[in-house]
Amino acid sequence: MTVRIVTDSTCDLPRELVERYGIIVVPLTVIFGEEALLDGVDIDAEQFYRRLAASKVLPRTSQPSVEQFAAAYRQAFQAGADAVLSIHISSKLSGTLNAARIAAAEVAAEAGRQIELLDSKNVSLGLGAVVLAAAERAVTGADLASVLAVATATIDAVHVVCVVDTLEYLQRGGRIGRARSMLGTLLNVKPLIHVEDGEVAPFDRVRTRARALERLAEFVREHRGASRLFVACAGNDGETEAFIERVRPDLPGTEIIRGHIGPIVGVYTGPNTLGVCPVMPV
Structure with a gap:
């Protein structure tokens, strides 16, 4: 068949x-002002993050x-x-x-x-x-x-966790979900969010970017039996490659798939996001 x-x-x-x-x-579709662009057809991730950095208004999606x-x-x-x-x-x-x-x-x-x-x-x-x-x-x-x-x-075998620089994009885009509870408590704090029951929810909060990446690495190590690990970023490729090399020794036998957070998701997570998704055997 x-x-x-x-x-x-x-x-x-x-x-x-x-x-x-x-x-x-x-x-x-991602929309900058009056210009509508098909994700992956008219604009790719690299082009999107360059344009996002230069844009005075937050793009929309459709x-x-x-x-x-x-x-x-x-x-x-x-x-x-x-x-x-x-x-x-x-x-x-x-x-x-x-x-x-x-x-x-x-x-x-x-x-x-x-x-x-x-x-x-x-x-x-x-x-x-x-x-x-x-x-x-x-x-x-x-x-x-x-x-x-x-x-x-x-x-039921996947769990997405991301380090984001700010919750501003999720809040302004209307997709903040239960992570709203973290707002107002994030002065000098780096939030980690995850997807739980189909919506965005708080995962953890730490004081520095370095500590956030270490917490993400800890999460990956907690899933040593994963058959796969997806890792994706939002323009911060160097940091992401370093992260992969950091956790690779802890994941013998795990296939690592490297990708990019595309324009649609990037509208809500913003630049410099780093996300992981271990997939446990089914």
Whole structure:
């Protein structure tokens, strides 16, 4: 059976993996003033952070349209897919899944084939981990139920934690969630946030950037049995490479996947964010 994986651009997977597994990525839109740019099509992460630094106003984001999703599903079926598994950003963070659901009902009816939708309850590295696990199973010829089972199990096997310079971007962008409780207590403090039950929540707070990175390394070491570790940054590549070399000796047998926090997620986390996502065996 041929199962095709569809996701959205908040998965922040490296392009090489997207191409290797034939994953169809539907882009969200980042908006600077009146200029709308498709994530990963019109603007990449490096271009975005340069522009963010020069921008006097905070950019906005927009979810994909129903038409974009319908086109993606038709593309999958026209390429020979028997079924589609569409995995997306947490429904608590975006309306993306709702647009996908409307399109799926339309295209599944016209094609006479199945489109299954899955809320990853995550974003960025966490979403990417679920998508990659599903795609790896799909290319083995597994049926839709098997691919869905792997994806669902992976949702419970991932944990995203990030060091951010400031909560300002999350607050202004309206995605701060339960991390709001940290506001007003962050003078000279570096916050760590994580994704819990599909929304942003406080993880820890420390006094310096160096201590924040050490706390992140401690978190990684607590997951020594991870099959994979996703690591992504927001323009701070040198710091990120040093972090990876710092934790690598503690992770024998763990595959490390290096990526970048893309424009959509970057609107809310800001520059110099460093995030990790250990994936425990399922």
